[in-house]
Amino acid sequence: MGPFKSGFISILGRPNVGKSTLFNRLIGDKVAIVAEKPQTTRNRILGIKSMSGGQLIFLDTPGIHSGRSELNQRMVRTAIASGRDADVLLFLIEANSPLVEKDQSMIESFRGSKGIRFLVINKMDLVRRERLLPIMDRYQKYYPFKEIIPVSALTGEGIDILLEEIVKVLPESPPYYPEDMVTDQTERFWVSEVIREKVIHHCYQEIPYSTAVTIEAFKENPEKKLVLIKATIHVERDSQKKILIGKGGEKIKKIGEAARKEVEAFLGTKVYLELWVSVEKNWTQNSQVLDQLGYPLTFTHLS
Ligand SMILES: Nc1nc2c(ncn2[C@@H]2O[C@H](COP(=O)(O)OP(=O)(O)O)[C@@H](O)[C@H]2O)c(=O)[nH]1
Ligand SMILES: [Mg+2]
Incomplete structure (x- = not known):
C-alpha cells in the first residue's frame, strides 16, 4: 500500500445539480439535507470519509x-471561499440538462484556486450513455479537467471510481480528523437543518426561500432516554406564519412529526420537539439578522 493521503475536496455547481446528494453518497451518511428545490444548502457543510x-x-x-x-450573495461567497483552499474541486453538472455557458462562468469564478479540477457528470440514470460524449467534448474545450467522471x-x-480517482491526486498527509468522525457540524445544527428540510418539503410553493431555523434549547435527559428540543422557525411575513401553522395547526404538526422521526432515528432516543414560528420582517435582506442566524459573510474552511 502507498503512503497515506488526505485533503479537502469541494463540491461545486449550480443549484439543484445534486451536490448534497453526491456529498451524502460519498460519505455514506445523511449529513446534508436534500430537496428537489434549488438553494436548499446555505452553509458550507463538511463531511469526512476515512478509508x-x-x-x-x-x-x-x-x-x-x-x-x-x-442571503443569496452570502451563500455564493461561502461556496467560492470553500473552493479557494481545496485540494480538489469537483465541478458537478447534470447529464440531463448541461448549461454550458452558465457553468463556464462558474468555473471561471474559481480561477484563483490551486486545486485539481474534475468534471463530474451527475444524474446518469436519466440519460443514455450516448449523450455523454458530446457533453464531455464541449466542457473539455474550455477547461482541461484532470478527470471527467460520470x-x-x-x-x-x-x-467508487470517483473516490479512487480523488485519492490518486490527493497530497501525502496524515489524517486531519479522527477516523470515526463524520462531520464537524454539531447535533444542534443538524437538527435545525432537518427541520428546515421538512419546512421546504411541506410549504415550498408558499414560502420559497425565506425560512431559517434556530435551536433555542437542546436538553438531554439520559435517565428517561429523552431529548427535549425547542426550535424557532423564522419567516419574513405574517402571511407566511399563517401558512406554516396551517388550519388548526395542522401543517406545523406535520412538519414537527416528520422532523422528530428523523431526529429520533439519528439520535437513537425519544425526542420531544417543540416548534415556534417567529416573524422577522425581511430577514434575508438584513445584515444584523443574517449575522445572528449564523450565515457568514465569508468563510474559509481551514481557519
Ligand atoms: N435522477 C437523479 N436525481 C438526482 C441525482 N442526484 C440528485 N438528484 C435529485 O436532484 C435534486 C437536487 O438534489 P440536491 O442534492 O439537493 O442538489 P443541490 O442543490 O446541488 O445540493 C433532488 O431532488 C435529488 O433527489 C441523480 O443522480 N439522479
Ligand atoms: Mg445542496
Whole structure:
C-alpha cells in the first residue's frame, strides 16, 4: 500500500445539480439535507470519509447562482471561499440538462484556486450513455479537467471510481480528523437543518426561500432516554406564519412529526420537539439578522 493521503475536496455547481446528494453518497451518511428545490444548502457543510489509504474531507456548498438578496450573495461567497483552499474541486453538472455557458462562468469564478479540477457528470440514470460524449467534448474545450467522471448520486453508479480517482491526486498527509468522525457540524445544527428540510418539503410553493431555523434549547435527559428540543422557525411575513401553522395547526404538526422521526432515528432516543414560528420582517435582506442566524459573510474552511 502507498503512503497515506488526505485533503479537502469541494463540491461545486449550480443549484439543484445534486451536490448534497453526491456529498451524502460519498460519505455514506445523511449529513446534508436534500430537496428537489434549488438553494436548499446555505452553509458550507463538511463531511469526512476515512478509508484505509486516506482521508477525504468533502465540502458541500450552496449552489452558485445570481440571486440578489444579501442571503443569496452570502451563500455564493461561502461556496467560492470553500473552493479557494481545496485540494480538489469537483465541478458537478447534470447529464440531463448541461448549461454550458452558465457553468463556464462558474468555473471561471474559481480561477484563483490551486486545486485539481474534475468534471463530474451527475444524474446518469436519466440519460443514455450516448449523450455523454458530446457533453464531455464541449466542457473539455474550455477547461482541461484532470478527470471527467460520470456518476449517479442517486443510484451510486460511478461513485467508487470517483473516490479512487480523488485519492490518486490527493497530497501525502496524515489524517486531519479522527477516523470515526463524520462531520464537524454539531447535533444542534443538524437538527435545525432537518427541520428546515421538512419546512421546504411541506410549504415550498408558499414560502420559497425565506425560512431559517434556530435551536433555542437542546436538553438531554439520559435517565428517561429523552431529548427535549425547542426550535424557532423564522419567516419574513405574517402571511407566511399563517401558512406554516396551517388550519388548526395542522401543517406545523406535520412538519414537527416528520422532523422528530428523523431526529429520533439519528439520535437513537425519544425526542420531544417543540416548534415556534417567529416573524422577522425581511430577514434575508438584513445584515444584523443574517449575522445572528449564523450565515457568514465569508468563510474559509481551514481557519
Ligand atoms: N435522477 C437523479 N436525481 C438526482 C441525482 N442526484 C440528485 N438528484 C435529485 O436532484 C435534486 C437536487 O438534489 P440536491 O442534492 O439537493 O442538489 P443541490 O442543490 O446541488 O445540493 C433532488 O431532488 C435529488 O433527489 C441523480 O443522480 N439522479
Ligand atoms: Mg445542496
